Amino acid sequence: MSSSEKIKNFFTEIGELTYFTRRFFKEVITRPFEIKELLRQCYNIGNKSLLLVSVTGFIIGLVITLQTRPTLEEFGAESWMPSMVSISIIREIGPVIIALTFAGRIASGIGAELGSMKVTEQIDAMEVSGTNPFKYLVVTRVLATTLMLPLLVIIGDAIALYGSFIIEYSKGEVSFVLYFNKVFNSLEFGDLIPATIKTFFFGFAIGIVGCFKGYNCKKGTVGVGLAANSAVVFSSMLLFIIDFIAVFITDIFFEI
Amino acid sequence: MNQSQHIEKQSVKQTSRKLMLDIKDLRKSFGDTHVLNGFNLELYEGENLVIMGKSGSGKSVMIKCLVGLMQPDSGNIKVMGKDIATLNQIELDELRTEIGFLFQGSALYDSMTVRENLEFPLRRHKHKFGTNIDTSELVAEALENVGLAHTIDLMPEELSGGMKRRVALARTLILRPKIILYDEPTSGLDPITSKEIIELMRRIQKQYKTSSLIITHDVDCARVVSERMVLLVDGIDYAKGTFAELAASSDKKVKAFFK
Ligand SMILES: Nc1ncnc2c1ncn2[C@@H]1O[C@H](COP(=O)(O)OP(=O)(O)OP(=O)(O)O)[C@@H](O)[C@H]1O
Ligand SMILES: [Mg+2]
Numbered sequence: 001m002s003s004s005e006k007i008k009n010f011f012t013e014i015g016e017l018t019y020f021t022r023r024f025f026k027e028v029i030t031r032p033f034e035i036k037e038l039l040r041q042c043y044n045i046g047n048k049s050l051l052l053v054s055v056t057g058f059i060i061g062l063v064i065t066l067q068t069r070p071t072l073e074e075f076g077a078e079s080w081m082p083s084m085v086s087i088s089i090i091r092e093i094g095p096v097i098i099a100l101t102f103a104g105r106i107a108s109g110i111g112a113e114l115g116s117m118k119v120t121e122q123i124d125a126m127e128v129s130g131t132n133p134f135k136y137l138v139v140t141r142v143l144a145t146t147l148m149l150p151l152l153v154i155i156g157d158a159i160a161l162y163g164s165f166i167i168e169y170s171k172g173e174v175s176f177v178l179y180f181n182k183v184f185n186s187l188e189f190g191d192l193i194p195a196t197i198k199t200f201f202f203g204f205a206i207g208i209v210g211c212f213k214g215y216n217c218k219k220g221t222v223g224v225g226l227a228a229n230s231a232v233v234f235s236s237m238l239l240f241i242i243d244f245i246a247v248f249i250t251d252i253f254f255e256i
Numbered sequence: 257m258n259q260s261q262h263i264e265k266q267s268v269k270q271t272s273r274k275l276m277l278d279i280k281d282l283r284k285s286f287g288d289t290h291v292l293n294g295f296n297l298e299l300y301e302g303e304n305l306v307i308m309g310k311s312g313s314g315k316s317v318m319i320k321c322l323v324g325l326m327q328p329d330s331g332n333i334k335v336m337g338k339d340i341a342t343l344n345q346i347e348l349d350e351l352r353t354e355i356g357f358l359f360q361g362s363a364l365y366d367s368m369t370v371r372e373n374l375e376f377p378l379r380r381h382k383h384k385f386g387t388n389i390d391t392s393e394l395v396a397e398a399l400e401n402v403g404l405a406h407t408i409d410l411m412p413e414e415l416s417g418g419m420k421r422r423v424a425l426a427r428t429l430i431l432r433p434k435i436i437l438y439d440e441p442t443s444g445l446d447p448i449t450s451k452e453i454i455e456l457m458r459r460i461q462k463q464y465k466t467s468s469l470i471i472t473h474d475v476d477c478a479r480v481v482s483e484r485m486v487l488l489v490d491g492i493d494y495a496k497g498t499f500a501e502l503a504a505s506s507d508k509k510v511k512a513f514f515k
Contacts, residue, residue, distance in 0.1 A: 113367075116366075117365075117366075120361050120363055120366075121359045121360065121361060121363040122363050122364070122365050122366070124320070124325050124357075124359065124363065125357070125359055125363040125365070126365075126376070127325060128323050128325065128352050128355070128357045129352070129376055129377035129380075129381075129427075129431075130349045130352060130353065130377065130379070130380035130381050131376065131379055131380055
């Protein structure tokens with residue numbers, strides 16, 4: 001494929017994704033609502049990624065603290081550790097790394113699941129039996145990722161801060177109460193709210209890209225693998241774009 | 257009885273029967289590939305019509321147009337007198353309960369048990385059976401019908417290909433459709449299992465008085481089940497007639513099917 005063709009394909013894909021997203025917003029507000037299936041998806045998605053997110057969060061906390069500590073020690077500013085670590089985790093590192101892990105787990109899962117349903121005609125079978133597959137499969141999954149990722153990020157952040165505390169505790173004399181006092185003193189709504197809002201967008205992007213890739217899967221088993229793979233690549237890329245936009249907007253409103 | 261008498265008799269019999277499916281001048285292309293170029297078909301009430309065509313000739317595309325899963329480029333499709341292009345979503349869903357669709361690869365939902373698979377069509381169409389219907393009874397009966405009552409709590413991956421096809425058939429029958437579309441019901445099965453499926457199709461036909469459109473590659477299947485046949489060649493209804501008539505044809509393209 002020539003590079004001009006690649007660029008053309010890319011923009012065709014963006015167009016199709018836009019169209020798919022528009023359909024999502026049309027279907028999400030019309031009856032019937034698949035509440036039971038939505039709850040099932042929320043449970044599935046949370047259940048599938050909770051352990052992964054916890055481990056990731058914990059390691060982020062450990063690593064950041066270990067990496068930052070020597071620099072701060074040089075300036076005799078170890079007491080700043082809790083505030084520095086918490087701000088970087090809550091604002092940026094927590095949401096982005098956890099969302100990326102989540103994308104790796106969930107976007108590929110959705111892409112593969114819907115992709116194989118597509119190629120084995122299960123989606124067609126739903127359609128002819130009177131259930132709107134877009135509502136039943138896509139709307140529920142996108143809502144579930146949108147709602148669950150913020151929750152998972154909050155849990156992941158908390159675990160990351162705990163990981164950071166463990167390092168600090170092992171190195172020095174800081175107590176649990178003192179450490180978290182420092183953390184909460186340094187955090188403001190300007191850190192928390194924008195960071196949480198952007199995780200909703202991350203979750204939405206991961207769900208919609210996973211569903212889009214699966215729903216438009218090409219025939220054959222190669223198609224399913226490709227759908228899963230490109231769902232992860234595409235949604236990860238989208239995460240960084242959304243993150244950039246979010247930081248840009250936050251910068252204007254909260255003047256960091 | 258000579259052949260012309262036979263044909264005449266049959267056409268008289270047909271015009272007195274109700275037209276279940278009526279396709280006129282159906283056309284469909286994907287980019288530069290013209291798949292259907294003016295395909296015509298009539299299916300009468302209670303009839304078993306077999307469609308044969310080479311792989312990739314557009315048989316699946318044709319029946320997907322029939323139930324509104326694909327939009328044809330042009331042409332007219334009437335199902336039980338209703339032009340499907342003019343229906344809204346609710347009317348289309350209502351009409352689809354009258355059409356059973358057996359998919360080429362069974363298309364069982366692989367995240368659901370056999371029971372949940374069979375219950376799925378009932379989610380939206382329970383009212384077809386009145387208000388206080390027991391779904392578990394319907395499911396049990398449908399499974400009983402295909403001789404697989406014991407599989408009710410299994411997952412599709414635990415079933416053999418032939419069992420999957422039979423469960424799919426049970427799922428297709430659960431809404432008591434008047435028309436059944438079979439997309440290659442015996443493909444991928446060994447000859448003995450194929451025969452079982454064919455027997456099952458014939459029994460269902462008798463029991464529920466359905467009209468059936470059967471797509472197949474399988475000459476044996478066609479011989480046994482067809483009352484009338486249509487050959488799909490080059491995107492059109494190339495030849496029509498009974499199995500015996502077509503098998504005796506001297507046309508080269510028709511002959512190729514009966515080797
Ligand atoms: N969604 C699609 N997009 C592009 N081309 C398609 C699509 N669906 C079918 N085709 C093309 O239409 C042609 C007919 O396909 P179809 O599946 O109807 O064949 P078939 O007669 O059912 O063959 P088989 O016996 O192998 O099932 C093929 O060339 C196929 O590549
Ligand atoms: Mg086919």
